[in-house]
Amino acid sequence: MILNNYIINDEIVFKVSLNELHPLTDKGERVILNAPTARCLQLLLENQEQVISRDEFLEAVWRTRGVVVSQNTFYQNISLLRKSLQRAGLTLDIIVTVRRKGFILAQNVLVTAEGSRSEQESDHGLDEPVNQSLLVIHENDNVQRNVESKRITNMKLPFWVLFALVILIVVNLISLVITHLI
Numbered sequence: 521m522i523l524n525n526y527i528i529n530d531e532i533v534f535k536v537s538l539n540e541l542h543p544l545t546d547k548g549e550r551v552i553l554n555a556p557t558a559r560c561l562q563l564l565l566e567n568q569e570q571v572i573s574r575d576e577f578l579e580a581v582w583r584t585r586g587v588v589v590s591q592n593t594f595y596q597n598i599s600l601l602r603k604s605l606q607r608a609g610l611t612l613d614i615i616v617t618v619r620r621k622g623f624i625l626a627q628n629v630l631v632t633a634e635g636s637r638s639e640q641e642s643d644h645g646l647d648e649p650v651n652q653s654l655l656v657i658h659e660n661d662n663v664q665r666n667v668e669s670k671r672i673t674n675m676k677l678p679f680w681v682l683f684a685l686v687i688l689i690v691v692n693l694i695s696l697v698i699t700h701l702i
Contacts, residue, residue, distance in 0.1 A: 525634040526565050532608045536562060541608035548609020556581050557597045557604065564615065564625050565633075573622035598623065 526534040533542045539558035541551040553561065559581040563572060574594060581597075582589050602615055614629045625631070 526562075527632040527634065528565075528605075528610060528614065529612070529630050530632075531610050532605065534558075534561060534565070541604060543609035545609055547611070549607060551604045551608045553601070553604055554597075557601050560597050560601055561605075564623065565631055568625050568629070568631055571618045571622045571624045576622065 524535065524537055526536070527544070528534060531544055532548060533544060534540070535542065536558070539553045539555060541548075541553065543549065560577060563577065563580050574591065577594055578589070578591075581594075598615065602613060605614065612626065612628075614626045616624050616626050618624055
């Protein structure tokens with residue numbers, strides 16, 4: 521099962537695959553989140569009743585993708601997330617700061633996860649209820665693998681690096697020719 525949407529307090533929808541917040545009422549507007557901010561929200565939603573420490577956020581949102589950021593960047597993303605949720609039409613601040621421990625979703629937050637059944641599940645005849653938390657972890661693993669494979673195949677070297685490599689190769693070829701002539 522792939523979880524596509526989370527409905528939060530029957531006021532907004534978080535579309536995970538698009539990093540978008542959509543209002544369910546006329547009080548908000550569509551908001552597109554940057555990828556780290558969306559991953560912060562997803563982490564909070566997937567661990568609704570747990571306090572998530574700053575280090576857990578840094579690990580899950582950035583370090584697993586090979587990115588190291590400052591604590592300031594993390595706090596800016598949490599602030600941006602709060603503002604985005606409000607802009608999208610959420611009437612309450614659902615992110616609670618637990619002093620010296622981390623962040624958690626407020627206890628009164630109603631989160632409904634919507635998903636779509638994948639072809640793989642329907643082929644195996646899985647009709648019984650499935651533990652969604654395990655599915656979310658599985659989906660995140662697949663997303664991580666996709667991100668890593670794209671990062672490897674989409675590596676582009678800056679022009680100056682390519683130019684420097686060409687110069688080094690030419691200099692080595694010239695030195696080889698000169699040493700063979702002498």
